[in-house]
Amino acid sequence: MAVIDRIQVSWYRSTFPTPITNGKYTYTVSQVVMVEITDQDGATGIGWVSGNATVYQAVLEWAPQIMGMATDTIERIYDRLYQPKLIGRKGLSTRAVSALDIALWDHLGQQTGLSVHRLLGGYRDSIPVYIAGGYYQEGKGVSQLAEEMLGYVASGAKAVKMKIGALPLSQDLLRVQAVRDAVGDEVDILVDANGAYRTDMARQMARRLADLRVFWFEEPLSAENLAGYRLLRQDGAVTIAHGENEYTRYGFRDLIAGQTVDVINADAQVLGGISEWRKVASFANAYEIPIAPHGNQEIHIHLVTAVPGGLILEYYNENVVGLMQEMLVERLPLNPDGTVSVPNAPGLGVHLDQSVLARYLVASETIRPSQA
Ligand SMILES: [Mg+2]
Structure with missing residues (x-):
């Protein structure tokens, strides 16, 4: 054992x-908290999340x-880890639990020789993606935006995502229109406001975005505004x-049963790890709500x-360079038909470039049994 x-x-x-910059925030730094779990025989598993001190x-x-x-x-x-009284119900501490849980699934894969995808049931071997960007x-106008999206389409993507929410509605609509004009009618356009709108603005925007035939309208409202989401969905x-930005099976139960959502963007690195993600996926599936994970493609390809109920995978190409991409020996390749295939290697099948990571190390500590 x-x-x-x-x-x-x-x-x-x-x-x-x-x-x-998205509709609400500007990112200047990319941060990763990495966990490596080792058993008594030396077998390891890694888990990582976007995380700060x-x-x-x-x-x-x-x-x-x-x-x-x-x-x-x-x-x-x-x-043992999820003790709300001690660690809080939702938030950054849930990310800490996520990192440990993901490392355990990777370790189980290494031990059994199976990919995490196979350990979880292996429903399909590939899935369509959208390229997020x-x-x-600074200095990026409508024509540069359209060019960026055309580049994604040229690489094989059948769907692309762009940010909205930082500008007045009319100006963001012009940006979406420019992308629609550039990519044509056969490519799906997803828009993401990162919670930037009031309910009334989001309802207006939804009607206008319908004219531009968007595939989905992501996070129009803050994660707390479930009443607003219910209205938007009723519209x-x-x-x-x-x-x-939702956590644990209990948070997603309320999103789904509260009829606030058409597609679930669950993130295993945020909500409590792979163990919790699969519970969310099962609950969503019982309501016939598709799941399209948010963020890290190397982990989520296995889950979705x-x-x-998996719908589509969020995919970042080399256009968005963050530590999560830079730290990999190789990225998950995009197939020419706009899909991504699941790696067959044991566990998550991810190899880290330790020389890159060494450059960005802030702190590291190893916990051993004597400290427990
Ligand atoms: Mg988003």
Whole structure:
């Protein structure tokens, strides 16, 4: 029986060459908290999340709780970690739990020789993607935006995503119109407001976006505004997608049962790991709500293809350079038909470029049984 013998926790930070802006935030740095779990025989598993000093500290604090536990008792370990009274119900501490849980699934894959996709059920072997980009950037006008989207289409993508929400409605509509004119009618356009709108603005915008035939309208409202989401969904003008800022099966239960959402953007690195993601996927599937994970494609390719309700995968190409992409020996390749295939290697099948990571290391600590 393999047991958890050592947990290394590392925090990395790099600066974006050019800051990127969405409807609400500007990102200047890219940060990763990485967990490596090692058993007594030396087999390892890695898990990582986007995270800052708080996430790093939370992992260091929770990790000793699971030292010595059998590595293949992942639900038991999750239950030990998820103690709302101690760690909080939602938020950055849930990301810490996510990192540990993801590392355990990778470890189980390494142990069994199976990919995480196969461990979870292996529903399909590939899935269509949308290429995400279309950020606001200094000096980037409508024509540069259209060019960027055309580049994604040229690489094979049948769907592209752009940001809206930072400009007045009329100006953002011109940006979407320009992209529609550039890519034509056969390419799906997704728009993402990152929670930038009031309910009344979002309802107006949804009607206008319907004329431009968008595939979905992502996070028009803040994650807390469930009443607004219910109204938008009742309007039925466009497909409403959200969930990247929701946590745990309980949070998603309320999104889904509350009839606030058409497509779920669940993120295993945020909501509580792979164990929790699959519960969310099952619950969504029972309501016939498709799931389209948010963020990290190297992890989510395994999850979205493992379950029956998977719709589409968010995919970043080399146009958006963050630490999460830079740290990989090789990126998940895009097939010429706009799909991505699941890697067959054990676990998550991800190899890290340690020389890149070393450049961006902020702090690292290894927890051993004596500290538990
Ligand atoms: Mg988003």
